[in-house]
Amino acid sequence: MITDKTLPSVSRRALLTGGVATGFLLAFHLPLRAAANEPVQKDATDGKFAPNAFIRIDETGRTILMMPQVEMGQGTYTSISAVLAEELDADWSKVEVQHAPPNDKLYANPTFGLQVTGNSNSVRAWWMPLRKAGATARAMLVQAAAGQWGVEATSCTASKGEVAHAASGRKLGYGELALAAQSQTPPKDVAVKDPKDFVLIGQPLKRLDTPDKVNGKALYGIDAILPDMKIAAIANCPVFGGKVGKVDDSAAMKVAGVRKVVVLDDVVAVIGDHMWAAKKGLEALKIEWNEGPNAGISTKDIWQNLRDAGAKDGAVAKSTGGIAKALATGDKFEAAYELPFLAHASMEPINATVHVKPDSCEIWTGTQIMTRVQSEAAKAAGLPVDKVIVNQHLLGGGFGRKLEPDMVVAAVKIAKQVDYPVKVIWTREEDIQHDVYRPVYRDQISASLVDGKVAAWKYKVAGSAILARWLPPAFQKGIDIDAIDAAVDAPYDFANFHVEYVRAEPPAVPTGFWRGVGPNNNVFAVECAMDELARKAGKDPIEFRKSMLTKNPRMLAVLDQVAEKSGWGQPLPARVGRGVCVQPSFASFIATVVEAEIDHIGEIVLRRVTSVVDTGIAVNPDTVKAQIEGGLIFGLTAALYGEITIEKGRVQQSNFHDYRMMRINETPKIEVIVVKSGEAPGGIGEAGVNAGPPALRNAIYAATGVALRRLPIDRKLLAVGKKA
Amino acid sequence: MATTLTINGETKSFDAPPEMPLLWVLRDILGMTGTKFGCGIAQCGACTVHVDGKAVRSCVLPVSAVANRAVTTIEHVGSTPSGAKVQKAWLDAEVIQCGYCQSGQIMSAAALLAATPNPDDADIDAAMAGNICRCGTYVRIREAIKLAASGRQS
Numbered sequence: 071m072i073t074d075k076t077l078p079s080v081s082r083r084a085l086l087t088g089g090v091a092t093g094f095l096l097a098f099h100l101p102l103r104a105a106a107n108e109p110v111q112k113d114a115t116d117g118k119f120a121p122n123a124f125i126r127i128d129e130t131g132r133t134i135l136m137m138p139q140v141e142m143g144q145g146t147y148t149s150i151s152a153v154l155a156e157e158l159d160a161d162w163s164k165v166e167v168q169h170a171p172p173n174d175k176l177y178a179n180p181t182f183g184l185q186v187t188g189n190s191n192s193v194r195a196w197w198m199p200l201r202k203a204g205a206t207a208r209a210m211l212v213q214a215a216a217g218q219w220g221v222e223a224t225s226c227t228a229s230k231g232e233v234a235h236a237a238s239g240r241k242l243g244y245g246e247l248a249l250a251a252q253s254q255t256p257p258k259d260v261a262v263k264d265p266k267d268f269v270l271i272g273q274p275l276k277r278l279d280t281p282d283k284v285n286g287k288a289l290y291g292i293d294a295i296l297p298d299m300k301i302a303a304i305a306n307c308p309v310f311g312g313k314v315g316k317v318d319d320s321a322a323m324k325v326a327g328v329r330k331v332v333v334l335d336d337v338v339a340v341i342g343d344h345m346w347a348a349k350k351g352l353e354a355l356k357i358e359w360n361e362g363p364n365a366g367i368s369t370k371d372i373w374q375n376l377r378d379a380g381a382k383d384g385a386v387a388k389s390t391g392g393i394a395k396a397l398a399t400g401d402k403f404e405a406a407y408e409l410p411f412l413a414h415a416s417m418e419p420i421n422a423t424v425h426v427k428p429d430s431c432e433i434w435t436g437t438q439i440m441t442r443v444q445s446e447a448a449k450a451a452g453l454p455v456d457k458v459i460v461n462q463h464l465l466g467g468g469f470g471r472k473l474e475p476d477m478v479v480a481a482v483k484i485a486k487q488v489d490y491p492v493k494v495i496w497t498r499e500e501d502i503q504h505d506v507y508r509p510v511y512r513d514q515i516s517a518s519l520v521d522g523k524v525a526a527w528k529y530k531v532a533g534s535a536i537l538a539r540w541l542p543p544a545f546q547k548g549i550d551i552d553a554i555d556a557a558v559d560a561p562y563d564f565a566n567f568h569v570e571y572v573r574a575e576p577p578a579v580p581t582g583f584w585r586g587v588g589p590n591n592n593v594f595a596v597e598c599a600m601d602e603l604a605r606k607a608g609k610d611p612i613e614f615r616k617s618m619l620t621k622n623p624r625m626l627a628v629l630d631q632v633a634e635k636s637g638w639g640q641p642l643p644a645r646v647g648r649g650v651c652v653q654p655s656f657a658s659f660i661a662t663v664v665e666a667e668i669d670h671i672g673e674i675v676l677r678r679v680t681s682v683v684d685t686g687i688a689v690n691p692d693t694v695k696a697q698i699e700g701g702l703i704f705g706l707t708a709a710l711y712g713e714i715t716i717e718k719g720r721v722q723q724s725n726f727h728d729y730r731m732m733r734i735n736e737t738p739k740i741e742v743i744v745v746k747s748g749e750a751p752g753g754i755g756e757a758g759v760n761a762g763p764p765a766l767r768n769a770i771y772a773a774t775g776v777a778l779r780r781l782p783i784d785r786k787l788l789a790v791g792k793k794a
Numbered sequence: 795m796a797t798t799l800t801i802n803g804e805t806k807s808f809d810a811p812p813e814m815p816l817l818w819v820l821r822d823i824l825g826m827t828g829t830k831f832g833c834g835i836a837q838c839g840a841c842t843v844h845v846d847g848k849a850v851r852s853c854v855l856p857v858s859a860v861a862n863r864a865v866t867t868i869e870h871v872g873s874t875p876s877g878a879k880v881q882k883a884w885l886d887a888e889v890i891q892c893g894y895c896q897s898g899q900i901m902s903a904a905a906l907l908a909a910t911p912n913p914d915d916a917d918i919d920a921a922m923a924g925n926i927c928r929c930g931t932y933v934r935i936r937e938a939i940k941l942a943a944s945g946r947q948s
Binding site: 142143144145274276277279280281283284285286287288289290292293295301326327343344345346415416417418419464465466467468469495497498692696697699700701702703704707725726727731732733734735737739740 | 810811814815818821822823825826827828829830831832833834835837838840867868869871872881884885888890891892893894895896897900918919920922923924925926927928929930931932933934935936
C-alpha cells in the first residue's frame with residue numbers, strides 16, 4: 071500500500087545536492103504500513119489521466135508510475151521510471167512509483183507472459199512497450215492542450231511536464247491538462263524519441279528507492295505489521311520429501327507468549343506473540359518425522375547419478391558443420407566441469423504475512439512472481455483468485471528464490487488455522503536448509519585445435535531442467551533453454567559447433583533459478599576450457615580468444631579495453647595471476663579480468679577486478695556499474711565458498727558460519743567501465759555473477775598452473791607443491 | 795516481566811522475558827522494524843544497533859543487558875553527527891541496492907566514524923567485516939565511509 075508522506079530532510083537534501091547535475095528534487099513514495107481499515111489495491115483513476123496501466127497524472131501534476139517489475143536491489147524502479155518519464159516528457163521531480171497489483175493482463179512481463187521479474191530482462195522486455203506507453207500519453211496531453219488553444223498539435227512541444235505553444239507563448243502543465251487528456255483518443259501508433267533526444271535515459275539518475283533505505287523507513291515483506299498480528303516460526307521436515315509424524319506440544323504450549331501449534335503435512339509452526347516466543351516454542355516441541363524414501367540420499371550419490379546421466383548422449387540443441395569428423399582431426403582436448411548446489415541466502419530471510427478470513431485472503435510479502443503467488447495462495451486458501459489480495463513490498467534480495475510461491479502457500483495453510491493475521495518468518499537455518507537450490511551441473515567439453523585455433527567444439531550440459539517445472543511450455547524437445555543459454559550462444563567463431571543437453575534431475579533436491587541462471591554453468595565451462603585450450607596452443611589467453619572473435623566486434627572491443635585497463639601482460643609477483651572471462655550473457659557483451667594471489671597454503675587473496683561492459687544503451691550507467699560490482703561479488707562468493715551438501719537426505723549447512731559469504735575485508739578493488747553504445751539495452755542484473763568464477767579460476771590457473779574443474783575452489787589443490 | 799529501556803532518547807516500558815534478544819523487542823514489541831533480522835547468531839550484522847554509542851548485534855543481546863543503557867537504532871542515528879554524515883554519504887555514493895543489510899551497515903559505519911574520525915582501510919575492514927551484504931555493495935561502502943570522513947560532502 072502506498073500513500074503520501076513527507077520525505078525526511080536527509081533524503082531531500084541529499085537528492086537536491088547529489089551528484090547529478092540536473093538537481094532534480096525527487097518525491098518518492100514508498101509503501102507505508104497498510105492500516106487495517108485502509109482500502110488496498112484500489113487503482114483509483116477517478117479525476118486522473120490514466121491512459122494505460124502504467125501512468126497516472128492527477129490535477130496537481132503528480133505523476134504516478136506503476137511498476138510491473140519488482141525492486142529487489144537491481145534498480146529497476148528507477149530505470150523503468152526513467153524510460154516511462156523520458157517518452158512522457160514528465161517532470162521527474164513529480165514522479166512517484168507504486169508497486170503494480172497482481173494482474174497478468176496488464177503487467178505480464180512481455181517475454182514470459184507472466185508478471186515475473188527475472189532473467190535480467192526488465193529493461194529488455196519493457197523497453198519498447200514502456201516507451202510507447204509514455205509516448206502515447208504524451209501525445210494525448212499535447213492533443214488536449216492543442217484542442218484548448220485551437221492550434222495544431224504539431225505546433226506544440228512537451229517538456230518537463232508541460233505542453234508549450236511557442237508561437238503564442240502559451241503553456242499548460244500536465245496537471246492542468248489531465249482531465250482533458252483523459253477524453254482524448256489515444257493515437258494508434260505513436261513515434262518514440264530519437265535516442266539523441268534523450269534527457270533522462272543515459273543519465274546516472276539518483277535511485278528513487280534509496281532515501282528511505284538509510285533511515286529504517288523502507289518496508290520489506292518481513293516488516294509488515296497488522297493489528298492483532300502474531301508471529302510464527304516453522305520447522306520444515308529436515309529430510310527432503312519427509313512428513314510430520316507425531317508432535318508433542320505440551321512443553322511448547324507452556325512457553326510464555328506461545329499461542330498455538332499448527333501441524334501440517336510436512337511443516338510444524340509455532341505461533342506466538344513475538345518471534346522469540348515462537349522460536350522458544352519451536353525448540354520445546356518434540357517432533358517425530360516420517361523421513362520417507364530420501365533419508366539415505368547424499369551428495370555423493372547425487373554426483374554419481376549426474377555423472378552417469380552425463381555419460382549418455384543428450385538432445386541436440388545446436389549443431390553446425392560436421393562435429394564428428396572435425397573432432398577426429400587436430401589436437402584433441404576433453405574436460406568436464408562441475409558446479410555444486412547453491413542456496414540463495416537473500417539477506418531478508420523467507421517470510422510471508424497472511425490473514426485468512428472466511429471469504430478472503432490477504433498477503434503481505436515481497437515476491438518476484440506476483441500472479442503465481444496469488445493463484446497458488448487461492449488454491450491453498452480454497453478461494454477464488456479474485457478474493458486473494460497480494461500486497462507487494464520491496465524485496466530484501468531475491469536472486470531467484472522469490473520466483474517460487476512455496477513460502478506463501480505454507481503461510482496460507484498456517485494462517486487458515488487461526489482468525490488473526492500471522493507473519494511466518496523462516497529462521498536463517500530454515501532458509502538455507504529448505505531452499506530451492508541452484509542445481510548441480512556437469513558440463514563436458516570436447517574440442518580440437520588446428521593451427522592454434524578451435525576447429526571443433528562439442529559441449530554437453532547435464533543438469534536439472536528448471537524450466538520443465540517452472541514454465542512447462544518452454545521445455546521442448548528435451549531441451550532446457552536456460553541450462554544451455556550461453557552454450558548455444560557462444561561468442562566465438564567455431565566452424566564445427568555442437569551443443570547437447572541431458573536432463574538429469576537430482577533425486578529429492580528441489581532446484582530453481584539462482585542469480586546468473588543457466589549462463590553461470592555455461593560461461594564457467596566455456597571460459598575455463600578456452601584457457602586450457604590457449605595453454606595447449608601455446609598462446610596468451612586474450613590473444614587466443616581474440617583470434618576467434620573477429621566476427622564479434624562488440625566483444626572484441628570490450629576484450630581489448632579490459633586488457634588495457636587491467637594491465638594485462640604486465641609482470642606480476644610469484645603466485646599472482648590474471649584470468650580473463652568473456653561472456654555473451656543476457657544480450658550484454660562483457661570482458662572481465664580478475665587478479666588474484668594464491669598463498670602457500672592455497673588461500674586466495676583477490677587483488678583487483680576489471681570489467682568492461684557493453685550493454686547497449688545504458689538506461690542508468692551508474693546502476694549498470696553497481697550491478698556488475700555486486701554481481702561480481704555474488705559470483706566470486708560462490709566460487710570461493712558456495713556449496714550445499716546433502717547427507718542422510720538433509721542439507722548440512724545452516725547459517726553464515728558454514729555457508730560463507732564474502733565480506734568487505736576480502737573485497738578487492740573493482741573497476742567497471744561502461745562503454746557508450748547506441749544498441750538496444752541488454753540485461754545487467756545477473757551478468758556480473760557469470761564473470762567472477764571463471765575469471766578467478768583462470769587467474770589461479772595462471773598463478774599456479776592448476777586447472778581447477780570444480781567449484782567451489784578446493785584450496786588443498788593449490789597449496790605449494792601441489793600440481794594438478 | 796516489565797522492562798524499561800531508553801531507546802533513541804525515549805523511555806519505553808514493556809513486558810518481555812529478560813533473555814529475549816533486543817532485536818525482537820524492537821521489531822515485534824515496539825514495532826520498530828528498521829533494525830533487521832538476518833541470521834540470529836551475530837554472523838551478518840543486519841541487526842546492528844548502538845548501545846552507549848558502540849555497535850552491537852541485537853539478535854544475541856538479551857534485553858536485560860541493556861537496561862539503564864542508551865540504545866540508538868537506525869530510525870534515530872541520523873540525529874547523531876556521524877550517523878547523519880554516513881546516511882548522506884550512502885546516498886551520495888549510491889551505495890544501496892536491496893537495502894536490507896544497510897541499516898546494520900550504516901550503524902556499524904556510524905559507530906566507526908564516531909570513534910575513529912579518519913579510518914584507514916584496515917580500520918574499515920575491522921569495523922565492517924561483521925556486516926554481510928549479499929548484493930555486494932562493499933566497494934561503495936568503503937568509498938562512502940571515506941567520503942563521510944573526508945568532510946568533502948556537500
